[in-house]
Amino acid sequence: MGVVLPLDEPRSPRPVSPVPRLVVRAAVLASVWWILTGGDAGSWVIGAPAVLAAAVTSVALGRPERWRVSPAGVARFLPFFAWHALIGSIDVAYRALHPRLPIAPSFEHYEIRLPDEGPSRVLFVNVVSLLPGTLSADLEGDALTVHGLIGGTGTIDRVKALEVRIAAIFDCDLSEGDR
Amino acid sequence: MTLTLWYALTGVALLVVGVYGLVSRVHVLRQIMAVNIVGAGVFLVLVAGAHRRPSGAIDPVPHAMVLTGIVVAVSATAVALAFARRLRADADERTDGAAREDEARAG
Amino acid sequence: MPVVDLLALVLMLTGAAFFFAGTVGLLRFPDVYCRLHALTKVDNLGLGFVLAGLALRSGLLTVALKLLLIWLLVLLASTTACHLSARAARHLGVEPWRRA
Amino acid sequence: MTAILWAFDVVLAVTLVALAAGVLATASLFRSIVLFIVFGLTMSIAWARLDAVDLGLVEAAVGAGLTGALLLNTLGHMRSQAEFTPEPSHGPGGRLALALAAGTAGLAIGAAVWAWPDAFAGLGDRVDTHLAESGAQNPVTAVLLNFRAYDTLLEIGVLVVAVVAVWALSPMRGRVLDADPPGLVLAGFVHLLVPVVVLVAGYLLWMGTDAPGGAFQAGAVLAAAGVLLLITGRVAPPQLQAIVERGAVVLGLVAFLAVGVAVMAGGHAFLELPDAWATTLILLLESLLTISIAIVLVILFAGGRTDAAHPPEDAAP
Known part of the structure; x- marks a missing residue:
């Protein structure tokens, strides 16, 4: 099962109604407001118009996309991310403090298989920069340039492993990515 | 030395640096930044002075004035920058015009 | 000192240590691309530890959630800034460093 | 604890003055503007130290953020050759005179600040009432x-x-x-x-x-x-x-x-x-x-x- 979040369906023949998107985003933003104000009931005088304005802004800025988030994918991704972000930081910190500066930087190229322009790609390209030894340095179409701090084939392997995890969050099929 | 005095003197130091920069620098952008630094120094003196209430609370009136001051400073900066851009654009136009005349005369 | 406060202190000091290492990396790494590794990864983890310590000290769920929100926004902003900096450097033709 | 806070205040003040000097002395205008943005952010820490959180918020958003964006935008408009402009020198005598004048003014204001009474309620009590x-x-x-x-x-x-x-x-x-x-x-x-x-x-x-x-x-x-x-x-x-x-x-x-x-x-x-x-x-x-x-x-x-x-x-x- 997956929660249907309103966004994109690039090849959808019919225009997608913005109303469900608006409702879902307003709900998400309302919970953010709740967090900000610590659940102050009186704050909704400003909160309700602010949430509405934010939701309308969000819908107006996005393309009429539709995407799904798989809770199971998220549940598997979070510990993966936490662990690798921790390892990644310790690794860089170690290399920065090491007297001989053990780094061998190089640029590597990677063909992204995640669907075009969707939120999964944005998440992917951003998270690459937080994982051990990899940093997304450029993006042209499907071609991602990764800066590896240690070089070698490990860089691409880690990026590929991450892409699979991201695909699981958004229920994407990576095999049809080479369209 | 109290907290008030320390930060007020820091504000005075910023004021001195800013004034010196304003009169010694020539590029208009740097002069605009110098004025902003002078402003920051003055604001710092005012707010440091607001920290002297025996109760330990702050005096909100200088705070409100400085808050107003920061917003007025950014509008003044924007107007100054608009002047700078206009001067630059007019200067460019003159040079372009002169270059065209030169070309016409040569050709 | 209560155990919670002690744990919070340890978390915040760990965060500070990461910030220190990140800054050392910024100063020691040879080119813009390597420096971005230090800033994006190490400083953000340091911030995460500091915020975790603060959340623990506050002992309030809403404060903890607010701090988590701040951390996520900083992560988003810094990975975006990192990508844009690296991209701009590449487009400007900044040569990557190679070990001589 | 107070010793640490004092060390913090000293570092903060020195940083502020050094950044201000850097803004005015750096040859590259782009760097100068970046230093100016850092100066604004550092100012917002100073505001927080003086219990002026309202000001810290405004300074970070307006003083550092917006003013910096305005300056960078203008620099972009002014074509790239404006970026490195050697500042014409006033000559050692002229610079000394300017520095002396600015320094004297600073000493006078500093003396006035030094003479402030330690306790001063201002209008705070009336606001509280x-x-x-x-x-x-x-x-x-x-x-x-x-x-x-x-x-x-x-x-x-x-x-x-x-x-x-x-x-x-x-x-x-x-x-x-x-x-x-x-x-x-x-x-x-x-x-x-x-x-x-x-x-x-x-x-x-x-x-x-x-x-x-x-x-x-x-x-x-x-x-x-x-x-x-x-x-x-x-x-x-x-x-x-x-x-x-x-x-x-x-x-x-x-x-x-x-x-x-x-x-x-x-x-x-x-x-x-x-x-x-x-x-x-x-x-x-x-x-x-x-x-x-x-x-x-x-x-x-x-x-x-x-x-x-x-x-x-x-x-x-």
């Missing part, structure tokens, strides 16, 4: 929107005048803004961030009545979102010809005047908020001020008028 009837728990907001509402009225007037001045100076011919398409990562960032920024502006507005925050902070944060949309090409530069934008610019000023005059019907002086209505009126005024401040700051950033008579040419240099 009347805080309950101001309609706001945050004394800074109480001063801004009630006790000294005149100042705020005139300030929003200054903002409107600034827009008119900028507008009169520069019909936006030539390059409008960078035509570079934002790219997937930046577009995704803007898409996620801007709605949250709108929400945070609302939050600062709501908080302002009883904690640090208020119309200026909220307006500045909202303006930052506007600037982000502008530089990533998501919205066109404000069209001042459009009645909506002109209306938004003067909204705060008009509302302020209207409230100021309306209370006179109840036998109050101009801008003297009746106690029973104060909270509602402050929130209303602050909401409208937020919108005006945000739109004014975005227009100041866009830095010129676009209208039918002067359509912006394409961004080709």
Whole structure:
């Protein structure tokens, strides 16, 4: 099962109604407001118009996309991310403090298989920069340039492993990515 | 030395640096930044002075004035920058015009 | 000192240590691309530890959630800034460093 | 603990002065502007140290963020050869004279500051006495929107005048803004961030009545979102010809005047908020001020008028 979040369906023949998107985003933003104000009931005088304005802004800025988030994918991704972000930081910190500066930087190229322009790609390209030894340095179409701090084939392997995890969050099929 | 005095003197130091920069620098952008630094120094003196209430609370009136001051400073900066851009654009136009005349005369 | 406060202190000091290492990396790494590794990864983890310590000290769920929100926004902003900096450097033709 | 705090104060003060000197001494204007932005952020730490959280918020958003964006934008307009300008030297004698003059003025002001009495209540006690009837728990907001509402009225007037001045100076011919398409990562960032920024502006507005925050902070944060949309090409530069934008610019000023005059019907002086209505009126005024401040700051950033008579040419240099 997956929660249907309103966004994109690039090849959808019919225009997608913005109303469900608006409702879902307003709900998400309302919970953010709740967090900000610590659940102050009186704050909704400003909160309700602010949430509405934010939701309308969000819908107006996005393309009429539709995407799904798989809770199971998220549940598997979070510990993966936490662990690798921790390892990644310790690794860089170690290399920065090491007297001989053990780094061998190089640029590597990677063909992204995640669907075009969707939120999964944005998440992917951003998270690459937080994982051990990899940093997304450029993006042209499907071609991602990764800066590896240690070089070698490990860089691409880690990026590929991450892409699979991201695909699981958004229920994407990576095999049809080479369209 | 109290907290008030320390930060007020820091504000005075910023004021001195800013004034010196304003009169010694020539590029208009740097002069605009110098004025902003002078402003920051003055604001710092005012707010440091607001920290002297025996109760330990702050005096909100200088705070409100400085808050107003920061917003007025950014509008003044924007107007100054608009002047700078206009001067630059007019200067460019003159040079372009002169270059065209030169070309016409040569050709 | 209560155990919670002690744990919070340890978390915040760990965060500070990461910030220190990140800054050392910024100063020691040879080119813009390597420096971005230090800033994006190490400083953000340091911030995460500091915020975790603060959340623990506050002992309030809403404060903890607010701090988590701040951390996520900083992560988003810094990975975006990192990508844009690296991209701009590449487009400007900044040569990557190679070990001589 | 106090020793650590003193060490912190010393480091902060030295950093501030060194950054200010760096801004003025660095040869590259770009670096100079970056140092200026860092200076603004460091100032906001100083505000926090002086218990001026309201100011810290405004300084970070306006002093560092918006002023920095304005400066960078202008630098971009001024063509690249302006970037490195050797500052003509005044000669050692001239520089010494200037430094002596500035230093003497500093010593005089420093001496005046040194002579300050250690304890000085200022107007703080009077604000505290009347805080309950101001309609706001945050004394800074109480001063801004009630006790000294005149100042705020005139300030929003200054903002409107600034827009008119900028507008009169520069019909936006030539390059409008960078035509570079934002790219997937930046577009995704803007898409996620801007709605949250709108929400945070609302939050600062709501908080302002009883904690640090208020119309200026909220307006500045909202303006930052506007600037982000502008530089990533998501919205066109404000069209001042459009009645909506002109209306938004003067909204705060008009509302302020209207409230100021309306209370006179109840036998109050101009801008003297009746106690029973104060909270509602402050929130209303602050909401409208937020919108005006945000739109004014975005227009100041866009830095010129676009209208039918002067359509912006394409961004080709």
